[in-house]
Amino acid sequence: xxxxxxxxALFLATSSVCSAQAVREEPPMATIGGERAARQKETExxxxxxxxxxxxxxxxxPLLFGRRISKQQKIRLAPAQSDxxxxxxxxxxxxxxxxxxxxxxxxxxNTNVVRADDVCLxxxxxxxxxxxxxxxxxSDFLADIRLKNGMLVSDGFLAQSILxxxxxxxxxxxxxxxxxxxxxxxFQPAAESxxxxxxxxxxxxxxxxDNFIYRKSLPAIVNATYALRVTxxxxxxxxxxxxxxxxxxxxxxxxxxxxxFRILGKNDDGSLTLLWKELSRKDAPKVLFQKRKxx
Numbered sequence: 001x002x003x004x005x006x007x008x009a010l011f012l013a014t015s016s017v018c019s020a021q022a023v024r025e026e027p028p029m030a031t032i033g034g035e036r037a038a039r040q041k042e043t044e045x046x047x048x049x050x051x052x053x054x055x056x057x058x059x060x061x062p063l064l065f066g067r068r069i070s071k072q073q074k075i076r077l078a079p080a081q082s083d084x085x086x087x088x089x090x091x092x093x094x095x096x097x098x099x100x101x102x103x104x105x106x107x108x109x110n111t112n113v114v115r116a117d118d119v120c121l122x123x124x125x126x127x128x129x130x131x132x133x134x135x136x137x138x139s140d141f142l143a144d145i146r147l148k149n150g151m152l153v154s155d156g157f158l159a160q161s162i163l164x165x166x167x168x169x170x171x172x173x174x175x176x177x178x179x180x181x182x183x184x185x186x187f188q189p190a191a192e193s194x195x196x197x198x199x200x201x202x203x204x205x206x207x208x209x210d211n212f213i214y215r216k217s218l219p220a221i222v223n224a225t226y227a228l229r230v231t232x233x234x235x236x237x238x239x240x241x242x243x244x245x246x247x248x249x250x251x252x253x254x255x256x257x258x259x260x261f262r263i264l265g266k267n268d269d270g271s272l273t274l275l276w277k278e279l280s281r282k283d284a285p286k287v288l289f290q291k292r293k294x295x
Contacts, residue, residue, distance in 0.1 A: 073124045077137075079273055083264060087275055090172065095278035097135055100271040104128035104140070104148045131156075132259045132276060133232060134252065142252050144230045144259070147272060152226065153217045158249065158287065160189045160196060160231040162203055163218045169225045171262040176279050181227055183209045184258055189231040191285040196233075220272060225262040227279070232256070233287040256284040 069077070079098045084091070087098055105128070107120035129143030130136075140146065141157035154161035166180045176185060190196040206215035218226070234254045236247045261276035 069125055076269065077124055077127055080267075083273060083275075090275070090277075093277065095135070097132070097276050099130055099137075099274050099276070100127070100267065101130055101145070101147050101274055102127040102269070102271045103150075104146050127271075130274075131252075132228070132261075132278060133230065133255055133257050133281075138252075141248070145228065145261075147220060150220055151217050152220045154228060154230060155216065156230065156232060158233045158235060158237065160199060160203075160233070161216060162187060162214050162229045163216060164212050164214050164227050165218055165221065166212075166225045166227055166260075168223050171225050171260060171275055171277065174225060174227070174260040174277075174279070176258065178227075178260075180210065180212045181258075181279075183207075183212065183214055184227055184229040187229065189233075189256070189285060191233075191288050193287060193289045196287065220263060222263050222266055222272075225260065227258065227260045229258045230256070231284050234284055235287045254284050255281050257281040 077100055079100055083098060090096060091098060102124060105120070105123060107123040126137040126139060128148070129138055129140045129146050131138040131142060132144045134142075137143075143156055144154055144159075144161070146153050146155065152163060154163055162184060164180050164184065166174065166178070169178075175181075190199055200216075203214065203216045206213050208214075232252070232254045235249065237249055238245045239248050258279045258281075259276055260279055261274050264273040264275055266272055
C-alpha cells in the first residue's frame, strides 16, 4: 500500500501562469492506496491548478494552517523524560532531535471541515506530521514524514523523497558513508517536471539497490533505523485567501537534506518515539515546468 506525493500532480501541470481561483482552499492531500488509483487521484486533484513565477506579497500560512495546542496537549506530545535523559548528550549535537509521532487519523484532511468525533477530539494538531528540515511539527503538506496505518510516509508538497530501512543499527554510527546510503547520496533529483514525475513513479513502486529497498512508504518497525532524503524543490505556488495571493511555500526551508532516524519504541498512546539526526544538506533545485503549447 503506497501513498503518492502531491508533487506528482504539480509535475503533471503544463501551464506557466497560476490562476488563484483554480487552487483548492484546503492543503493538498493524498490517500494511501493502490498505485494506479493514487496516480489518478493526484492527477485529478490539480486539474486547472498551475504554477506561477510571481512572488506572493504576503505570507498567510500561520493564519490558515497554524493550530494552537493546549498545555495538556504539549505534555502529551513531549517525549518521555527517561528518553530525554538517556540521549541528552546526543541531543546536544546540532540538527538532532527526539520526537513523538502520532498516527494520522484523518482529522486534518480538510481545513473547511471540523471533525468533532471522539477520535479527533483527542487528536493533537499536526502531531502526525514532522519536518526534519524545520525541526518542527508542520501542516501535512509541508512535513517530511508522517505515520499512517502503521506506515512511514514521506509525501511533502513539491518534494522528492526516498526512504530506506537500514535495519537494526546504532543511529550514532550512521553516516553518509554507511551501508544503504550510497543510493541516496548518488540520486540526482530531476529539475524538469516530467523527469521528476518519472522519478516519483519509480519511487512509488520502489527500487532495489545494494540489497536495500528504496521507496516513498515503508512499514514502521520498532528498533529499526531509517534514512530519508528529502529534496524540497524551490518554487512558488500561489493560493487565494480573502482576495490576497500568497505562496504556500513561503517561509519553508526548501533544501535537499538527508536524515537518519531510529524508532525507539511504541508508546501506550499509539505514538512512536523517533530519535533523529541530519547527515547532510545542500541547496535544492528549482522545479522547471514546461509551458503549455498554444493551440
